[in-house]
Amino acid sequence: MAKIPSWLKFPFWLGSCLAEMILPTVCIGCGRFLDQREYEFCPECLENARKRMLSRPIHIKYTDLSFAPFTYSGVVRTALLQFKFNGKPHYDKALAKYIAYMLVKLGIEKPDVITYVPTSNMRARKRGYDQAELIARRVSEIANIPLVRALDKIRNTPKQSKLSASERHGNVLGAYDLTDKAFDLYGKRILLIDDVITTGATMSEAAKTLREVKPSAIIGAAVAKTGKFHKKRLKLKQQ
């Protein structure tokens, strides 16, 4: 039997590219039509998004450095919810642009390879796409860095959003495994992408798994990080 071309295995990625060509450009914050394509947000939402921009890297265990361009609130939260749960996979490029932008803004040495924190296959099937993969694929295109699927989710974990911070760490333990392709990442600088960072438990566990192939560095990145994580860090600093 003829082998299925690999691009056919990513119908939503293809759908996202087609949507970009066919659909009128809308603001990812409020859905209003945009006159021009250079911005992802309309002027009002852009103003709202700018207030949520983060300029400093964050510390997540097993990563050398992590960052998120935004806090998870306001129009950024709305855009991510639309992207994840409301059938708007074509928002991927707009969201990915900010990760690529931050990579440059923080002066991070260009990674050799991009990978992502995979969602469980069951959840991806239900939704129709893996949100972190879509974003990673777009960052790969924008920054011209190859994308490798280095991790598999081997265990279906309860939704992180329904658990407390301490439960989240236990929930993701041993949830990931290396794919065969991961072993090519020895000595490489890896950019590990997820959609949102909350406590950092998921990113940390994925990075811990990647450490087994001895990369030279792991940089964690997501579109946004929740405020809870920020508050917790501040509290820890005050002690």
Ligand SMILES: [Zn+2]
């Ligand atoms: Zn808007």
